[in-house]
Amino acid sequence: MSNIKFTFNESRVANEVMQSRQKSLSAYVERLNTIVASGVYETAESSIVVPSDTVILEDVMTMIDRTCNSNLKYIFVVGIGGSNLGTKAVYDALVGLNDGYRKRVPNIIFIDTIGEKLFEILQDICNESIVHPDEVLINVISKSGGTAETIFNIEALNAMLIEKLGGGVRDRIVVTTNEGSDLWNAALNLHIHALAIPELVGGRYSVFTAVGLYPLGAAGFDIGSLLAGAQDMRLDCLKSTENPAVDSAIISVEQYTQGFSIHNTFIFKPELESIGRWYRQLMGESIGKRKNRDGEEIRSGMVPMVSVGSTDLHSMAQLYLGGPKIIFHHFIHAHTETQTVIPDTRLFPDLVSDINGVSNNKLMHAIMQGTQAAFVKQEIPFVDITFEHVSEYTLGEYLQFRMIEMMYIAELLHVNAFNQPSVEEYKIETKQILSTK
Amino acid sequence: MSNIKFTFNESRVANEVMQSRQKSLSAYVERLNTIVASGVYETAESSIVVPSDTVILEDVMTMIDRTCNSNLKYIFVVGIGGSNLGTKAVYDALVGLNDGYRKRVPNIIFIDTIGEKLFEILQDICNESIVHPDEVLINVISKSGGTAETIFNIEALNAMLIEKLGGGVRDRIVVTTNEGSDLWNAALNLHIHALAIPELVGGRYSVFTAVGLYPLGAAGFDIGSLLAGAQDMRLDCLKSTENPAVDSAIISVEQYTQGFSIHNTFIFKPELESIGRWYRQLMGESIGKRKNRDGEEIRSGMVPMVSVGSTDLHSMAQLYLGGPKIIFHHFIHAHTETQTVIPDTRLFPDLVSDINGVSNNKLMHAIMQGTQAAFVKQEIPFVDITFEHVSEYTLGEYLQFRMIEMMYIAELLHVNAFNQPSVEEYKIETKQILSTK
Numbered sequence: 001m002s003n004i005k006f007t008f009n010e011s012r013v014a015n016e017v018m019q020s021r022q023k024s025l026s027a028y029v030e031r032l033n034t035i036v037a038s039g040v041y042e043t044a045e046s047s048i049v050v051p052s053d054t055v056i057l058e059d060v061m062t063m064i065d066r067t068c069n070s071n072l073k074y075i076f077v078v079g080i081g082g083s084n085l086g087t088k089a090v091y092d093a094l095v096g097l098n099d100g101y102r103k104r105v106p107n108i109i110f111i112d113t114i115g116e117k118l119f120e121i122l123q124d125i126c127n128e129s130i131v132h133p134d135e136v137l138i139n140v141i142s143k144s145g146g147t148a149e150t151i152f153n154i155e156a157l158n159a160m161l162i163e164k165l166g167g168g169v170r171d172r173i174v175v176t177t178n179e180g181s182d183l184w185n186a187a188l189n190l191h192i193h194a195l196a197i198p199e200l201v202g203g204r205y206s207v208f209t210a211v212g213l214y215p216l217g218a219a220g221f222d223i224g225s226l227l228a229g230a231q232d233m234r235l236d237c238l239k240s241t242e243n244p245a246v247d248s249a250i251i252s253v254e255q256y257t258q259g260f261s262i263h264n265t266f267i268f269k270p271e272l273e274s275i276g277r278w279y280r281q282l283m284g285e286s287i288g289k290r291k292n293r294d295g296e297e298i299r300s301g302m303v304p305m306v307s308v309g310s311t312d313l314h315s316m317a318q319l320y321l322g323g324p325k326i327i328f329h330h331f332i333h334a335h336t337e338t339q340t341v342i343p344d345t346r347l348f349p350d351l352v353s354d355i356n357g358v359s360n361n362k363l364m365h366a367i368m369q370g371t372q373a374a375f376v377k378q379e380i381p382f383v384d385i386t387f388e389h390v391s392e393y394t395l396g397e398y399l400q401f402r403m404i405e406m407m408y409i410a411e412l413l414h415v416n417a418f419n420q421p422s423v424e425e426y427k428i429e430t431k432q433i434l435s436t437k
Numbered sequence: 438m439s440n441i442k443f444t445f446n447e448s449r450v451a452n453e454v455m456q457s458r459q460k461s462l463s464a465y466v467e468r469l470n471t472i473v474a475s476g477v478y479e480t481a482e483s484s485i486v487v488p489s490d491t492v493i494l495e496d497v498m499t500m501i502d503r504t505c506n507s508n509l510k511y512i513f514v515v516g517i518g519g520s521n522l523g524t525k526a527v528y529d530a531l532v533g534l535n536d537g538y539r540k541r542v543p544n545i546i547f548i549d550t551i552g553e554k555l556f557e558i559l560q561d562i563c564n565e566s567i568v569h570p571d572e573v574l575i576n577v578i579s580k581s582g583g584t585a586e587t588i589f590n591i592e593a594l595n596a597m598l599i600e601k602l603g604g605g606v607r608d609r610i611v612v613t614t615n616e617g618s619d620l621w622n623a624a625l626n627l628h629i630h631a632l633a634i635p636e637l638v639g640g641r642y643s644v645f646t647a648v649g650l651y652p653l654g655a656a657g658f659d660i661g662s663l664l665a666g667a668q669d670m671r672l673d674c675l676k677s678t679e680n681p682a683v684d685s686a687i688i689s690v691e692q693y694t695q696g697f698s699i700h701n702t703f704i705f706k707p708e709l710e711s712i713g714r715w716y717r718q719l720m721g722e723s724i725g726k727r728k729n730r731d732g733e734e735i736r737s738g739m740v741p742m743v744s745v746g747s748t749d750l751h752s753m754a755q756l757y758l759g760g761p762k763i764i765f766h767h768f769i770h771a772h773t774e775t776q777t778v779i780p781d782t783r784l785f786p787d788l789v790s791d792i793n794g795v796s797n798n799k800l801m802h803a804i805m806q807g808t809q810a811a812f813v814k815q816e817i818p819f820v821d822i823t824f825e826h827v828s829e830y831t832l833g834e835y836l837q838f839r840m841i842e843m844m845y846i847a848e849l850l851h852v853n854a855f856n857q858p859s860v861e862e863y864k865i866e867t868k869q870i871l872s873t874k
Contacts (some may be wrong), residue, residue, distance in 0.1 A: 081751025096554030103561060113748045114797040115707045117533030119777045124540060149747055151789040152779060152800055159780040170784075186785045204752075261698065261763060262740060270552045281752030288756025301760030303699060305742050310586055311550045313863065314518025315641075315718030319725025322859035323738030326698060340556045342589060343596040347607075348623045352588040354871040360551040363589055363871070370867025377862070422759035425814070426750065430807030434791040434800070 002236055003229075003388035004397050006244040010372070011251040012381040021250040021412065022241040028411045029246070032404070033238050041198045044418040045407060047205035050198070051230035051400065060213040060223070063195055067174060068218050071134040072106045074125060077215050078153050079141030080112040082203020083176075085278040086212045090395050092274035094221065106137075106219055111153050122157060126164045133168035136161065139215050141176040143203050145183030148430075176210050202418050204282045205403055208396075222392045229396025237404040245401055248383060249408035252328065255381060256302050256413075260328040263302040264320075266382075268309040268333035268368045269390070275332070276306030279402055286406045286417040293414050300413055302328075310367045317371070321378055329375070333368060334387035334394075336361050439673055440666075440825035441834050443681040447809070448688040449818040458687040458849065459678040465848045466683070469841070470675050478635045481855040482844060484642035487635070488667035488837065497650040497660070500632055504611060505655050508571040509543040511562060514652050515590050516578030517549040519640020520613075522715040523649045527832050529711040531658060543574070545656055548590045559594060563601040570605035573598065576652050578613040580640050582620030585867075613647050639855050641719045642840055645833075659829045666833025674841040682838055685820060686845035689765065692818060693739050693850075697765040700739040701757075703819075705746040705770035705805045706827070712769070713743030716839055723843045723854040730851050737850055739765075747804045754808070758815055766812070770805060771824035771831075773798055 035045050039052070050056065077084050091108050109125070111118065130136060138157060142150045154173075161169045175187040179196040187194040195210035206212070208230055217223040237245035252263065263283060265276035288301030307316055309331075320327060339359040346356075355363060375382055387394045410417030472482050476489070487493065514521050528545050546562070548555065567573060575594060579587045591610075598606045612624040616633040624631040632647035643649070645667055654660040674682035689700065700720060702713035725738030744753055746768075757764060776796040783793075792800060812819055824831045847854030 080748060085752065096558065113707055113745070114801055116773060116775045116777060116797060117708045119797065121533065146789050148789050148792055148800065151785060152792050152797065155779050155783050155785070156777050158784045182788055183785065186788060261761065270550055271554045284753045284756035288760035290759040299759070299761050301756050303756065303764065308550070311517060315522065316721045317860050317863055318857040319721035319738050319740065321862050322727040322736070323725035324698065324736050327740065336553060338553045340553060340593050342592050346592050347595045348588060348592070348620065351619055351623060352583050352585050354868060355585055355589050358871065360553060360556065360589065363585065364551055366870040367867050369870050371863045373866035374863040420755040422755050425758050426754055426808045426811040429810035430804050431791060433803040433806050434795065
């Protein structure tokens, strides 16, 4: 039984619409089931095979055995977009996302874009915290093997580490890329560790491949449980045409066609913010398309955004409640065990007496319920997704739910969920600019 | 002369439209000039008086003298929305925004919403890093004095600190609030330090009051320079009806009325992300309005969002280039001095040869220019804002520019830029839920 509860009561889509759309998806659900049963990587949907691919897990576990040790302090994840968003989603959810203070050993440092402040920090870590190669692991992740920022960053990081440590750095690098990419071949030539990404699994669907499993496993998380959650949710979301992924997909598409052009992941547990950022890529790239599958120009796509409650209520609530009705909200929150209760002896006993005896969870929940109640009064549609708890298992469930949901959304919109043709446009221009300088 | 360069070439608004709208704003520009000249707090626009208010600066400097010392390690800024977004914008821009690693003494820890991971961290800091009250400062900021999350958090933090340090905590607290609020009165009764926010300056316009000046000054930043930048930009933006704030406002409103419902602050310098988050509140609350100034139901408002280049190109570029044309982009970047150049001896010399001999700034700039070139080809409008450098001065300029721009936008849309009536809706519901539990 799933540890995530989906509530669609306030989605404001009529039952008959739901039923008719469910039927329209039956052939596609069938197709996904066939792919899972086959266990082979032959279609664009191949990523749904991954959670039960024991070879991937074994390769990752072997690499973890080979590269991890009790002295490990920092894991540098050098990758951008699909190469780090899933890992960061899981890591931040389990460790906490707090700028300026994250104590964990080993600590993952995510290096995505390039910035001199980042290099200052890396230099600082190199200078002050590291004395032996065993204390670091560098996981360079690029599906194509040719991502400019990623290659820039690994070159800069590698130079810093060599300057500090002398030799031994190369053995602490693990490359994750398509088998046969230039990066793959370069790694083999240099006897650098390498893990393969299945060719047909795109970056935004790759969190359960070595892309996510290796750094998370190396950092000590239970990747078996992550995959178990994914497998169980996959079963739920392929069971019939009446399941949470199908229903959520239909609701999103219905809202979209009725003018809700923005999809807001409204997180009410701050450390889950990064799962919203992961979803931005999944949605942005999967359905933000100039042409549909018949080649007709459509310029479709919901615009994904992320809000964090209650923080963003203090910046965006006015707009959400009073502004144009073009935002469709997905509330995401979680039950939780640890609690902080307002102390009996208060500093300001007369201020905000509502919170006397209230725990942090209760207050946060009341604020979320209050927001939902205000939305109901304003007839603003929303979906509610509650985690029973936050763990590798439930995160595996959630990420798998979203990836299958996205395939259904694309199927309903008749767009290709797996390509990203427009991305080349800015890359070509950038290449030209670099070549003429 | 301004250290920020505004380029409106690709805004795709006709000259005659610009000129006619400029004229329509002339009375309002006149009005703002009169308010600045008067130097008094009597109108909704009073926040533009603040940058040259020497009394505010003196009060803050006196409080800094009284409360800061060389042992100070942590400044806890307990506040949410307008009470911390401006401070965080400046702090992150100057220090760097890197989750998991921020070394600075004194380090500001921002405590806005409530979350148990945050309490774990605070407990950890209390247990391991603090032995004397002088090492901490707690700045509690709430304009109304009754923000539930803020009061919850100060109570929890106060209890933790007392448990660790015994006495002396109360002297390390500075309250910033409206003079006469319940919090103000409670602070006076308890002999807790207090700084006043001018009644007529709303939270989202308050960064240059004690709200932003005190924590930034206590952390050692040059708040005089911040204010000097604000004053110089204020002069620029009130000079005639042809100035950057007027032009930017007209362009945003024109794009909005032509269907660009989303305003994307597209940051190409990662540490500036928080100035985008500050702007979300400024725009969301100032123009996300159910009714216009005549009381007519309009449900207007651009939806502000923030993207970070190049990170988000790897999640959102497909949508921006291929998806619906409803997003209007403001590119924000900065020239910079420190540079990291790709080392001559590369680990992977054959990969991405474009980056050989290229600095991080040059690569980032090429990516941004490439993105702009692709936008031009797709006829996607944008504005370009370049900081000559990132400093207290230019940040003061930028924040002031945006606040005046927002007043012009609201004037053009005929909405009240200074209230937030809908926010009460969820607060009332939340109060009810808490009271029945």
